[in-house]
Amino acid sequence: MVAKSKNVEERKPVIIVDDVHVTYKVFASGLRASRRNAGGGLLSKKMELREIRAVKGISFIIYEGESIGIIGSNGSGKSSLMTAMSGLTPISGGAIYATARPNLLGVGAVLLPAISGEKNILLGGLAMGYTKPEITAKVDDITAFAGLQDFVGLPMRTYSQGMSARLRFAIAAAKDHEILIIDEALAVGDQEFRNRSEARMREMRENAGTVFLVSHSMKSILDTCTRVIWIEKGELRMDGEPKKVVAAYNKFVGSTTID
């Protein structure tokens, strides 16, 4: 069940995450697993099936106009929850409701590496539902946003990781998504790019879009988010005002700086 606060009825919900569980079933391998099953041949392969409970019953309601920071240690289940919210990871329990399918923008996302950045912009735009003239008109803006004016004609495989991450973010940010999840994508850019993308995130939020930012940088979280959710070991540890949650998290990890 989701705990409802007093003014729930007045605000319009955008996403409801109701007691969500994510469990991965993986075949354990490696020394410890194989030693236990010594003697197994190809056909009598006994592998150890292990269940990993990445998310264990998380609930929250996100309302219109909020911008949410997701924080937590490595392996806390942040990314599992985010991929589940975008529909890419099956959930093993609970339910997720949303006004639109949340778009997940992660560092792992790839377009077509063999073709130029410019053509990737066109392709990405068409996939997001722009018409050809619409996206053609936006190419220069997107290139400038990514700061890739000198490289846009080169194949994307020649780009550095930072460059292609910037381009992917610029493409995804060219459209006003109803719900956008950004997983660590900003960590790769330089300061100038970070400022630009944070400004764009605020702009999207003002256009009634909902933005989730998964980050280890408490500075970008505090700069862009109106609400912070802290996840630890697959459970919701704290949910509320950015300053309070970040302060509690910093105390937990023993850090005194905010970056």
Add this chain to the structure above:
Amino acid sequence: MSIEEYALANGLKKVGAKDPLLKYVKEAIARVDFAYTMASYSNEAVNAKSRLGSWWNILLPTIQAATYGLIFGIILGATRPDNYLPFLFTGVFFFSYVQGSFTSGASAIISRVGLVRSLAFPRVLLPLSVVITQTLQFFPQLLVLGVILVGVQHTINFGWLMMIPLVALLFLFNFGLATIMARITVHVQDLNKLVPFITRLLFYSSGVFFSVEKIMSSHSIYAQIIRANPIFQFLNLARGYLVEGYTVTPDMWISVTIWSVGIAIVGLIFFWDAEELYGREE
């Protein structure tokens, strides 16, 4: 009020649930530009790697047909089909269009998982786009085939125009094959390893290089299997118009039309049914 009622009352939908088929198809049609652009770019990307570039498009099937011509021409000896070279070239060129769609359809989703994960669009555009890529490669091949046919037969006639509806139907057929393979390989990735053997099997059972009447009794079970093979029917129909000494009957058109439309619809529904699974981590 339960959470579900509260969600539905506020216009929220369950994440991951797919659109109804009709809405899905409409959405896909609205973004067909994406499939086409993707197709032409991937074509370009493939060709950019080799020195002869897009010339390989027409060189490969020509070399292939010449090789088969040499080998099977010798093996078959007197049982060679009539008008052997045009027969063989038509068979090889049309078959390679089907084979290319089948093979690239099998990896349409699994080789583009990154794209599927990063952007939301109807996934059927990916198998559609690989079939468009194959079609864009097939057009110059058809031209080369025309040149070869004129070179050997010294004639050209209006019947050749019937290639337009034929290729349109073959496009539908290939789209159906590609969507079916695209979904199956998502469930069983290992199947991709078997694809070369399946296409071999199709190659030998489609009468690409031999004439059914000449090498087996027409009532044998093998002859019946080959005649029931829609790819064989397509090749036969193409030969009826392009190769001298072969003819067309109306029932051939009826049969390939039913096959094409049928498999395209079945493929689309089969693919759409698993829409929310594509891009998922197992």
